[in-house]
């Protein structure tokens with residue numbers, strides 16, 4: 153008997169003890185993390201706003217290759233004092249409500265997310281100098297609808313040309329619009345931006361900086377070096393940056409250097425969901441119908457023939473559909 157107990161004791165004491173050390177693969181919890189929002193990204197360094205302070209941060213290791221973009225709501229640990237030389241770590245990225253992607257280009261073959269959580273896409277187009285580019289506007293509209301963002305057409309330089317021609321192209325799509333001109337007031341713009349996060353896109357020279365500077369008087373100081381231009385007239389940084397509107401009345405994100413949007417992933421059935429009235433008319437479409445011009449039995453054609461759909465709205469929708477695959481370069 154003693155022998156048995158002895159054996160038992162021996163087994164008990166000599167068995168290798170389980171280590172209580174936490175496994176390295178387990179994610180640490182960050183009880184001390186604080187909330188921040190990413191306002192710009194520059195070569196792997198992130199500028200955040202934490203409690204109204206500008207704080208520099210890097211990605212913490214557990215985030216791995218996960219991207220962090222302007223507009224991301226994040227959790228940060230470490231030095232969030234915002235003092236010179238301080239650096240904090242982003243340990244968590246809150247699930248995104250919307251994402252805007254830029255297209256693949258010569259330098260980078262992958263479509264990438266550039267902005268997160270914006271509710272509105274402000275498509276800035278000059279009415280003249282430079283001439284409007286309807287194809288770019290259409291592509292931006294597709295990007296907005298696909299991302300679940302509300303599009304806003306912002307037509308600048310109305311002192312140079314009449315907006316009516318351009319507006320007539322978009323009226324049947326029901327897109328909101330505002331018109332600005334040199335020296336004009338910006339009340340209509342402010343009203344549309346109020347309380348939201350908006351991301352502004354538009355070709356070089358359409359007047360985006362002019363607009364941002366008028367809306368956010370401290371913009372120049374806030375943006376600092378990010379928006380510097382090289383001798384060749386191109387932005388050194390292609391990163392977007394986010395600014396708070398005066399009176400904490402929303403956020404505006406500018407996207408210098410973004411020439412076009414990644415639309416390769418956009419499917420016809422996602423796009424048509426942005427037009428519930430048209431979507432309803434595609435219920436009897438043949439399987440796999442893309443609702444394009446060349447579809448033989450598309451419900452949209454039936455609806456136009458029967459007079460239940462506005463032909464202009466249908467053709468505008470189809471123009472957007474086609475804009476997905478139009479090259480802009």
Ligand SMILES: Nc1nc2c(ncn2[C@@H]2O[C@H](COP(=O)(O)OP(=O)(O)OP(=O)(O)O)[C@@H](O)[C@H]2O)c(=O)[nH]1
Nearest residue numbers: 308309310332333334355356357358359360361362
């Ligand atoms: N006539 C007229 N000119 C304008 C208006 N708004 C801006 N401009 C001029 O258009 C030019 C381009 O304006 P910016 O604000 O620099 O344009 P941007 O879109 O920021 O251009 P990038 O910085 O190259 O991206 C400047 O010379 C502005 O003074 C306007 O409403 N009317």
Ligand SMILES: [Zn+2]
Nearest residue numbers: 437441443450
């Ligand atoms: Zn169809």
